Amino acid sequence: MNEWKNYPKERLCLLKDECRRKYDEFKALGIKLDMSRGKPSPDVLDLSNALLEAPASYICEDGTDARNYGTPTGIPECRRLFGELLGIAPEQIIVGNNASLQLMHDILGRLYFFGTLGERPWKDLERVRFLCPSPGYDRHFAVSEDFGAEMITVPMTENGPDMDIVERLVSEDESVKGIWCVPLYSNPQGIVYSDETVERLAAMKTKAKDFRIFWDNAYGVHHIYEEHSIANILDAARRNGNEDRIYYFFSTSKITFPGGGIGMVASSPTNITEQQARINIQTIGYDKLAQLRAVQFLKSPSNIRAHMRKIGDMLRPKFDIVTDTLERELGGTGLVSWMRPKGGYFVAVDTLEGCAKAVVAMAKEAGTVLTGAGATFPYGKDPRDTNIRIAPTFPSTEDLQKAMDLFCLCVKMVSIDKFLSEQEDAE
Amino acid sequence: MNEWKNYPKERLCLLKDECRRKYDEFKALGIKLDMSRGKPSPDVLDLSNALLEAPASYICEDGTDARNYGTPTGIPECRRLFGELLGIAPEQIIVGNNASLQLMHDILGRLYFFGTLGERPWKDLERVRFLCPSPGYDRHFAVSEDFGAEMITVPMTENGPDMDIVERLVSEDESVKGIWCVPLYSNPQGIVYSDETVERLAAMKTKAKDFRIFWDNAYGVHHIYEEHSIANILDAARRNGNEDRIYYFFSTSKITFPGGGIGMVASSPTNITEQQARINIQTIGYDKLAQLRAVQFLKSPSNIRAHMRKIGDMLRPKFDIVTDTLERELGGTGLVSWMRPKGGYFVAVDTLEGCAKAVVAMAKEAGTVLTGAGATFPYGKDPRDTNIRIAPTFPSTEDLQKAMDLFCLCVKMVSIDKFLSEQEDAE
Numbered sequence: 134m135n136e137w138k139n140y141p142k143e144r145l146c147l148l149k150d151e152c153r154r155k156y157d158e159f160k161a162l163g164i165k166l167d168m169s170r171g172k173p174s175p176d177v178l179d180l181s182n183a184l185l186e187a188p189a190s191y192i193c194e195d196g197t198d199a200r201n202y203g204t205p206t207g208i209p210e211c212r213r214l215f216g217e218l219l220g221i222a223p224e225q226i227i228v229g230n231n232a233s234l235q236l237m238h239d240i241l242g243r244l245y246f247f248g249t250l251g252e253r254p255w256k257d258l259e260r261v262r263f264l265c266p267s268p269g270y271d272r273h274f275a276v277s278e279d280f281g282a283e284m285i286t287v288p289m290t291e292n293g294p295d296m297d298i299v300e301r302l303v304s305e306d307e308s309v310k311g312i313w314c315v316p317l318y319s320n321p322q323g324i325v326y327s328d329e330t331v332e333r334l335a336a337m338k339t340k341a342k343d344f345r346i347f348w349d350n351a352y353g354v355h356h357i358y359e360e361h362s363i364a365n366i367l368d369a370a371r372r373n374g375n376e377d378r379i380y381y382f383f384s385t386s387k388i389t390f391p392g393g394g395i396g397m398v399a400s401s402p403t404n405i406t407e408q409q410a411r412i413n414i415q416t417i418g419y420d421k422l423a424q425l426r427a428v429q430f431l432k433s434p435s436n437i438r439a440h441m442r443k444i445g446d447m448l449r450p451k452f453d454i455v456t457d458t459l460e461r462e463l464g465g466t467g468l469v470s471w472m473r474p475k476g477g478y479f480v481a482v483d484t485l486e487g488c489a490k491a492v493v494a495m496a497k498e499a500g501t502v503l504t505g506a507g508a509t510f511p512y513g514k515d516p517r518d519t520n521i522r523i524a525p526t527f528p529s530t531e532d533l534q535k536a537m538d539l540f541c542l543c544v545k546m547v548s549i550d551k552f553l554s555e556q557e558d559a560e
Numbered sequence: 561m562n563e564w565k566n567y568p569k570e571r572l573c574l575l576k577d578e579c580r581r582k583y584d585e586f587k588a589l590g591i592k593l594d595m596s597r598g599k600p601s602p603d604v605l606d607l608s609n610a611l612l613e614a615p616a617s618y619i620c621e622d623g624t625d626a627r628n629y630g631t632p633t634g635i636p637e638c639r640r641l642f643g644e645l646l647g648i649a650p651e652q653i654i655v656g657n658n659a660s661l662q663l664m665h666d667i668l669g670r671l672y673f674f675g676t677l678g679e680r681p682w683k684d685l686e687r688v689r690f691l692c693p694s695p696g697y698d699r700h701f702a703v704s705e706d707f708g709a710e711m712i713t714v715p716m717t718e719n720g721p722d723m724d725i726v727e728r729l730v731s732e733d734e735s736v737k738g739i740w741c742v743p744l745y746s747n748p749q750g751i752v753y754s755d756e757t758v759e760r761l762a763a764m765k766t767k768a769k770d771f772r773i774f775w776d777n778a779y780g781v782h783h784i785y786e787e788h789s790i791a792n793i794l795d796a797a798r799r800n801g802n803e804d805r806i807y808y809f810f811s812t813s814k815i816t817f818p819g820g821g822i823g824m825v826a827s828s829p830t831n832i833t834e835q836q837a838r839i840n841i842q843t844i845g846y847d848k849l850a851q852l853r854a855v856q857f858l859k860s861p862s863n864i865r866a867h868m869r870k871i872g873d874m875l876r877p878k879f880d881i882v883t884d885t886l887e888r889e890l891g892g893t894g895l896v897s898w899m900r901p902k903g904g905y906f907v908a909v910d911t912l913e914g915c916a917k918a919v920v921a922m923a924k925e926a927g928t929v930l931t932g933a934g935a936t937f938p939y940g941k942d943p944r945d946t947n948i949r950i951a952p953t954f955p956s957t958e959d960l961q962k963a964m965d966l967f968c969l970c971v972k973m974v975s976i977d978k979f980l981s982e983q984e985d986a987e
Contacts, residue, residue, distance in 0.1 A: 170629060178627045185849070187612040200605045200817040202597060230657045235843040246673060246683070246707075256673070256683060272844070279841045280673075386844075390627040393849035414706045416662040417699070417813075422612070422820035423847060 136467030137548065142556055149549045152542050159499050159539050166501045166536050171320070171478040172527040173387060177444055181389040184430040191425065199421040205413055207397070211424040215397050218434040219353065219383060220365050226399045227409060230419045233384035233396030237347055238276045240380055240398065243411050244310070244345065245280050250377065250403065252343040255280075255310060264302060264312035266294035268481055268509030268520045270320040273313040273349065284511035285309070289319065291472070293326035296333045303339040311345045317363045318352035321481040321509055321522035323474020328364045335369035335378070348381045352477040354441045355387060357452050361475055367399060376401040385427055387478065388437065388444075395420075395427050445476075451525040454533050455480045462541035468548045478526055481509070483519040488547045490518055495543040501536045563894030564975065569983055576976045579969050586926050586966050593928045593963050598747070598905040599954040600814060604871055608816040611857040618852065626848035632840055634824070638851040642824050645861040646780065646810060647792050653826045654836060657846045660811035660823030664774055665703050667807055667825065670838050671737070671772065672707050677804065677830065679770040682707075682737060691729060691739035693721035695908055695936030695947045697747040700740040700776065709737070711938035716746065718899070720753035723760045730766040738772045744790045745779035748908040748936055748949035750901020755791045762796035762805070775808045779904040781868045782814060784879050788902055794826060803828040812854055814905065815864065815871075822847075822854050872903075878952040881960050882907045889968035895975040905953055908936070910946040915974045917945055922970040928963045 137145070191199045193208045206212070207228025216223040229236050245261075248254035255261045263282040265274055266289050277284055285302065288295045293316065303309050314334070316326040326334075334346060348366055370376045379401070385394035400408070431437050456473050459482065463469050471482045484492055489506035496503050504522040507515040523540070525533050564572070618626045620635045633639070634655025643650040656663050672688075675681035682688045690709040692701055693716050704711055712729065715722045720743065730736050741761070743753040753761075761773060775793055797803045806828070812821035827835070858864050883900050886909065890896050898909045911919055916933035923930050931949040934942040950967070952960050 172629050175625060175628075178625065181627075185614040185618065187614065191612065198602065198605065198819070200608075200819050201602075202599050202818045231847045232843040232845065238842040242669065242673070246669070272841075275841050279838070390849065391629045392625070392627050392845065393847050411706070414699075414702050415665040416659040418659065418819065420658045420820045420847060420850060422817065423850070 135465055138467055138552055140552070142553065145549045145552055149546060152546045152549070156495070156499060156539070156542050156546065159535075159542070164500045164532070164535060166528055166532055168524050168528060168536055169502045169504050171387075171524045173391065174447075174527050174529070177447055177526070178390060180440065180443055181430065184389050184393070184426055188422065188425045188429050191422065193421070193425065197421070199425045202417055204421060205416070205418040206409060207419065208421050208424045208428070210428045211395070214428055214431060214433070215383060218437060219350070219381075219399070221367060221381070221399045225367070225402060225405055226397055227405060227412065228395060228397045228419065228424055230423065231384070231386065231392070231394045231396060233349070233351070233382040233386070233398070234272055234276070236396055236398045237273070237349065237380070237382055239415070240408060241276055241280055241311075241347070243408070244343070247411070249343050249407060258308065260308040262306065262309045264294070264299060264309060265511045266312070266314065266319075267511065268321050268522070269313060270315060270349070271504075271508040271513070273347070274511045277311075277313070278512065282310070286511055286516070287312075289322060289324060291324060293319070293324060293330035296330055300333065300337050303337055303341070303344060305340065307340040309339070310341050310343065311347060313347050313349070315349050315351055316366070317350055317361065318355055318475060318477025320351065320477065321479035321520075322472055323477045323479065323481075324472070325361045325475050326363055331364035331366050332369055335366055335375060336373040339378075344378060346379050348379055350381060350383050351387070353383055354437060355477055356441060356445050357449050357474065357476045359475070371401075377404055380404070385431070388441065389427065389430065393423065395423050448526060450530055451528075451533055452480065454530060455523055455525045455537055458534070458537035458541060462538070463544060466545075468544050478524065480523045480525065482521045482523060484521065484544060485519065485548050485551055487518045488544070488551055489515060489521050491547040491550075492521060492540070492543045495547060496536075496539055499539055499543075501539055503540070562892055565894055565979055567979070569980065572976045572979055576973060579973045579976070583922070583926060583966070583969050583973065586962075586969070591927045591959070591962060593955055593959055595951050595955060595963055596929045596931050598814075598951045600818065601874075601954050601956070604874055604953070605817060607867065607870055608857065611816050611820070611853055615849065615852045615856050618849065620848070620852065624848070626852045629844055631848060632843070632845040633836060634846065635848055635851045635855070637855045638822070641855055641858060641860070642810060645864060646777070646808075646826070648794060648808070648826045652794070652829060652832055653824055654832060654839065655822060655824045655846065655851055657850065658811070658813065658819070658821045658823060660776070660778070660809040660813070660825070661699055661703070663823050663825045664700070664776065664807070664809055666842070667835060668703055668707055668738075668774070670835070671770070674838070676770050676834060685735065687735040689733065689736045691721070691726060691736060692938045693739070693741065693746075694938065695748050695942075695949070696740060697742060697776070698935040698940070700774070701938045704738075704740070705939065712736070713938055713943070714739075716749060716751060718751060720746070720751060720757035723757055727760065727764050730764055730768070730771055732767065734767040736766070737768050737770065738774060740774050740776070742776050742778055743793070744777055744788065745782055745902060745904025747778065747904065748906035748947075749899050750904045750906065750908070751899070752788045752902050753790050758791035758793050759796055762793055762802060763800040766805075771805060773806050775806055777808065777810050778814070780810055781864060782904055783868060783872050784876055784901065784903040786902070798828075804831050807831070812858070815868065816854065816857065820850065822850050875953060877957055878955075878960055879907065881957060882950055882952045882964055885961070885964035885968060889965070890971060893972075895971050905951065907950045907952065909948045909950060911948065911971060912946065912975050912978055914945045915971070915978055916942060916948050918974040918977075919948060919967070919970045922974060923966055926966055926970075928966055930967070
């Protein structure tokens with residue numbers, strides 16, 4: 134075993150000095166880099182610049198003038214395009230404005246305030262618990278935290294959330310009301326939910342009648358290496374008599390423009406009817422011109438897939454830099470573990486226990502902002518302080534290479550400090 | 561007095577026969593016309609077609625790429641444009657997506673769910689009452705009804721809500737938590753709140769510390785005849801130490817496109833900070849490209865005013881048709897009363913007591929859909945069944961003339977029926 138934890142103190146000190154020297158050189162360069170969020174880079178955005186142009190017509194296929202009021206469920210051609218892409222009946226889809234997060238937030242808010250299908254509003258319950266497969270997406274957790282849900286961390290496996298744990302929790306406890314899922318290329322690990330996981334989520338017996346799965350297929354067409362797919366959870370839920378269980382979200386934020394995309398939610402006909410009635414109180418209608426632009430630019434499922442292959446081609450070298458650098462600098466050291474993501478937007482790295490916060494702080498001191506350590510767990514608290522989300526999409530490959538070199542230096546220095554202090558304690 | 565109520569039965573019967581004949585002729589024409597909502601007409605929308613074009617640049621003045629994530633409060637040039645137009649500091653403005661109704665809905669929802677500035681959430685109070693100056697806007701009332709507020713009708717005067725009643729209610733009753741206001745060219749009467757009304761609203765003592773004014777300046781630049789203005793309620797509230805009382809809404813829905821405009825909310829710095837923190841949970845950010853397009857098209861306050869003068873020129877003949885036809889057909893009959901609106905989007909007509917529903921039903925039977933009678937009152941219930949909102953903006957002048965002729969016929973027939981049945985009762 135050549136793992137660093139077995140190194141003698143002297144060797145660790147020498148290594149630390151070497152790292153410190155390189156780290157100080159980095160710092161002196163004064164590079165400023167923000168890798169905290171999963172943002173597309175300008176060259177990826179450029180692929181969608183035709184979306185900025187005027188639509189060929191502002192009249193929708195059903196004769197609606199997209200400039201005017203009307204069609205609160207979304208224009209028919211847009212519902213059909215998403216339906217064809219995802220294998221969902223268009224009438225089960227509501228197309229909203231940009232940011233599907235808002236659709237998630239608002240639906241969760243309605244479950245709290247109004248309840249659903251005659252069940253008691255969650256605000257009136259003593260306790261509401263939400264399952265949070267972790268590491269996961271901080272903005273999901275922030276929404277459930279804001280409404281006051283008690284969040285329960287569920288570990289991830291290479292096939293999705295640990296379903297033995299999920300099934301036990303939902304079957305035992307009526308206060309367990311929901312779960313956050315990013316089923317394809319999970320944020321941040323890039324895990325693909327297996328067909329068995331999808332089936333078990335759709336079929337499991339839940340003690341709460343109004344248990345809901347928030348199925349955020351944010352990276353549904355965001356392939357980096359092979360093109361993976363997931364089972365259709367709406368079909369599986371219907372087959373199992375649980376079709377009201379699923380709220381399925383999707384958006385074009387990371388297909389076209391985060392600052393001007395469109396989002397959608399799909400669910401059972403009963404749920405869609407219920408949501409639409411509430412949405413009709415909340416707004417007169419969403420931005421139909423944005424929907425029309427999206428349809429005219431994206432055209433068809435096959436065109437979307439071709440577009441996403443171009444994006445994949447631009448992102449792949451960046452993901453390679455992350456995993457190659459981790460392998461070259463830290464492979465075999467025992468200082469980190471990571472999964473090569475199957476797609477999506479992130480690489481998740483686990484440091485030694487108690488090191489993540491310090492690594493992120495060191496990187497920040499040298500000018501590179503990473504996602505806050507802990508952000509990938511409920512309440513922003515990683516119980517073991519190990520998980521770091523690397524977001525390689527925005528920087529140029531040159532900047533990314535520098536950031537990864539810096540990252541590996543920080544991991545080494547923080548880990549050596551840990552070993553040295555442990556050795557001291559043992560002495 | 562030549563009022564029809566004094567006519568002998570025989571004369572009324574003759575008039576009714578004549579009206580019925582004309583009404584049947586109308587019906588035979590098979591005209592279909594939807595005047596139920598305040599929608600702009602296609603030729604008004606055409607004035608804004610340049611808004612469809614690609615923006616000159618997607619980089620905002622602060623360097624933000626509008627295509628990407630970021631700037632959740634709205635792009636600075638857009639906040640400044642609205643600020644200059646309305647006399648509000650840009651940092652007190654949040655620019656959202658289309659439909660300012662959604663901003664109103666969501667802020668009211670937060671008052672219910674989270675409370676504000678340390679006060680108890682309204683959902684936890686036994687009773688929440690909301691003042692609804694009526695006739696008013698049905699979508700406002702629908703929002704407060706949806707959250708469970710008890711709505712209290714406050715009569716309108718020619719200077720805005722009856723302030724003696726408002727002041728008494730807010731000073732006596734801690735459960736009175738808010739009021740809906742459309743201060744300039746109120747929906748549906750086109751009333752302009754006087755400076756005194758604005759000052760009294762801003763200065764009045766309220767028993768509830770968290771009393772809020774939902775100030776929907778939907779028609780803030782929508783002049784038809786002379787250009788009226790209202791006092792700046794944010795300034796007045798600040799001067800009176802009540803700056804947290806006001807949520808001020810505005811949108812471009814009826815300046816450019818209802819189906820692709822942008823909305824905004826302004827309030828005290830404290831409120832804006834509180835709202836922004838919640839909005840940051842709800843969404844990653846609004847559609848910045850829509851904001852950029854709006855700024856590049858609207859340019860400046862003086863350009864907006866010039867644009868609105870063009871719209872006013874197109875709407876004025878339609879408003880004239882409504883009021884001229886009412887005058888010609890019903891003037892002096894005592895069958896209706898109406899106010900010539902000072903601007904905005906509607907004309908409100910009051911029939912004799914108990915006639916509005918029947919008039920709307922008759923018009924519908926002949927193919928012209930008016931706003932449902934009662935819609936302008938809380939719970940959709942006009943206690944005297946007199947108020948009808950006429951929305952003249954969408955139809956062509958030819959169609960509008962026909963619709964108004966039909967409307968007057970319906971008023972006559974329903975009123976005669978009322979007189980005849982009253983005479984029968986008296987016999």
